[in-house]
Amino acid sequence: GRLDQASAISIAFNLARLHEVVGRTLAAVELHKAVIKRNPAYVNSYLRLACIAIDCGALKECAGWLKIAAETAPGNPEVLTLIGNLHLSLCDWAPAQQVFDGLLTKKVQNVEAYAMLSLGNIYFANLNIPGRYAKHIVYAADFYKRILQKDTANAYAANGLGTVLAEKAELFKAKEVFNRVREVSGDSIADAHLNLGHVYLAQKRHPEALQMYQSYLKRTEDGSAPITSKSRTDDKVDVLMYIAFAYFDWARQTELFNNAKAAPADERYKKAMEHLELALEENTSKNIVLTYNLCMTKLQAANCVLQKLTRNIRRTASEVEEALNGLQKSYETVEEILKKKSEGLKVTIATSMLNDFLTHCKSNIESAKSHLEDERKREEEANELKELQRLAAESKMKEEKLREQLRMEEEAKKGEERDRRAREKMQKVEDLRAGWEQEQAAVKAQSEKKAKKNKAAPDAEDEELQEEDDGQEAAPSTANLFEDSDSDDSDIEDDQAKGEDKPDGAADESAEGEDAAEAPAAAPPTQEDLFGDSSDEESDEELVPSSSKRNNEDSGDEQQPAKKRKVLDDEDEE
16 A cells, blocks of 8 residues: 555666666566556656666567557557667667667657667667678768767767777777777777777787777676677677687687697687587577587697697697597587488578588598597607616615615725724824833932932932041141142042942933933824824834933933043043
């Protein structure tokens, strides 16, 4: 009961439009149906239901809602416009032209420009009619220009005029127009992306064309692009075909190098096949043209693989085998298409074209089989060579490892030998040091003993000298002086005689004791003395203590005072 009032119906309609915007289609449909149930004359809900149906691809349902709307409001411009768009989606050009011609004669301000734009699109879409190309392209350009004369900012009319320029091969001007359309419309017209892609593809600028196609495909998938075919799915299929053809044409252009630079062509053929397969998955009507295009792409891709050797491009047996499988499958598919056509099925592909395909495909199949055998033999030989190289490398590695192990063992032996010699030398040094310490201890003991004797002797001499001094003080006479001198001389002679008669060993021991007391301690051995390059015999000779030599020299020096005293005695006697 709440929808009986006019304001309540408007509110319900606006709420349904909000559901459409946010993607809640079912809720919007229910509200629109509730509105027309309460008010069957509310045309706007009929129109929205028709638009929702066409967006979902339900063209029959769309036609039913528009028929009710036309009966409810005969001559309504908006209803007629949607009816004309429905005919455009179905490619019913004549009924669509009739609807828009009728709208144009009414000269409705809000519909006139749209009617001229639609008529221009109809003429441009029918350029392929034999004998009417020049006439239709002039009519299309005339409708677009008439719109721009009244509204210079009409981006849709400018976009249509750009398509006419592109069709006339004025690609530079067409590209400038499409870029201007994107600027003016804030890049909101998706058709500008599609048309720019066509221009770039005509200029052989494949990366730019693919970029534009991908942009248009994204807008088609998210629903921001208007429907230009029967349904949004058909629009997506068309764009996938454009992308596939762009990759296919790019691969063909790359093959023109006919050398190693043609290597990327194989990957581009694969991309084309991927997009054609996606188009076949999206297309529920099993489009025969799409199937034939996929077979043709496989044929060209296989031919590219077979020519890799002549172009000095590396290939594998798996690539050749994949190409052969694609050829065999394509041959069967095209053979089936030809059979269906001979049975009377409507096929838009010429019979001669299908027969030519089968001929080339069969020839390539035989060639691919031969290439596959050669490639497998080549790979077997390469694998054998790799195995031999691997074994040789392993053998060489083992030899190097063994050589390294022997070298390390040799170095270890040399190190052990050096350590052994060093230990022997250190042991000799220790033995010599122990001998030196014992010798020094003995010398020190002897020196201390002699020092004690010398200390006792001066005391006795002092007593004798004291007694002599006392005697001299008592009776000093010249005779006694001379006698004393004579006695002193005789004493000296006696001492010399005793010294000469003394054994050599005793003299040596006394000299050795004196020298040992006077000589400084021996310097410690240096690193060169310990670890030099001299032989053991030389080292032993160098390390012998020189005490014996010093003893001999000292004994010789000790005899000199005795000789001097003897000379003095002889002079006194004289």
